[in-house]
Amino acid sequence: MFSADAIGTIGALARQHAFEPAAILAVAQVESGGRTHATVEGRVEPLIRFEGHYFDRRLAGEKQALARRAGLSATQAGTIANPRGQAERWAMLARAAAIDRKAAYESASWGIGQVMGAHWSWLGFSSVDALVAEARGGLSGQVMLMVRYIDKSGLRDALARHDWQAFARGYNGPGFAKNRYDTKLARAYRSYAAGEAGSGDGPIMLGARGARVADLQTLLSAQGYHLAADGVFGPLTRRALTRFQKDHQLVVDGVAGPQTMAALQRSLPIGAMLRRLWRSATRFFSGFF
Secondary structure, rough: OOHHHHHHHHHHHHOOOOOOOOHHHHHHHHHOOOOEEEEOEEEEOOOEEEEEHHHHHHHOOOHHHHHHHHOOOOOOOOOOOOOHHHHHHHHHHHHHHHHOOOHHOOOEEOOOOOEEEEHHOOOOOOOOOHHHHHHHOOOHHHHHHHHHHHHHOOOOOHHHHHOOOHHHHHHOOOOHHHHHHHHHHHHHHHHHHHHHHOOOOOOEEOEEHHHHHHHHHHHHHHOOOOOOOOOEOOHHHHHHHHHHHOOOOOOOOOEEEEEHHEEEEOOOOHHHHHHHHHHHHHHHOOOOO
């Protein structure tokens, strides 16, 4: 299962794009196993899978021969095995990119939705690098890439109907039944729909307004990430939040979910904490007079 922070972020973005959160969470769960990122040489990166047969089709001549000799490409799907670890997969991608960067990035699937880089033009990106930048832009970027693919593939209605076989056929391919993809989707959906998709007010992200944003800005300012507490979550607030997340070894996605808010509270200086409690108490008791 995804962490509570990730569930909040994925659910909020699903609602923003008129998808049922539990359905989007189910797809992401099956594709990623509930993981949102990997740490590769100190970097936070999206999950990837390299497809050697895609790479082979995109090469010719000496490049193709070199890739085949290096064990990076083959004519048949499944011939080139992916390492189990993400760090090793990224190393494999780097070796392929040294032969042909564009072909290598097109031959990998990216993020929690495992969208192939080869779809960059069809999905409306200016280049494969633009698609990769979206996937590497944190959890929000990965979700946006996945829902864009679902929409473009015409799978929105099947997902809304919970027609898991139709969705699986379109998203995973005609061989979906071999690995019980539809059954896994149904099980993951039931789990999230039953209430494991989180509760509360949800994460705070770019575009939000109101008292919760002002409180977030106050918490950030109290810890040296100075902002005006204007209640508007704009680019400056997102920049300050991502700096805080990076400084505190959190997932850097620019979204204030439960884990980020808890970290903000834990690291609040004592003086600022007392002033915050005083303001809260003042607001509470003012309602009685």
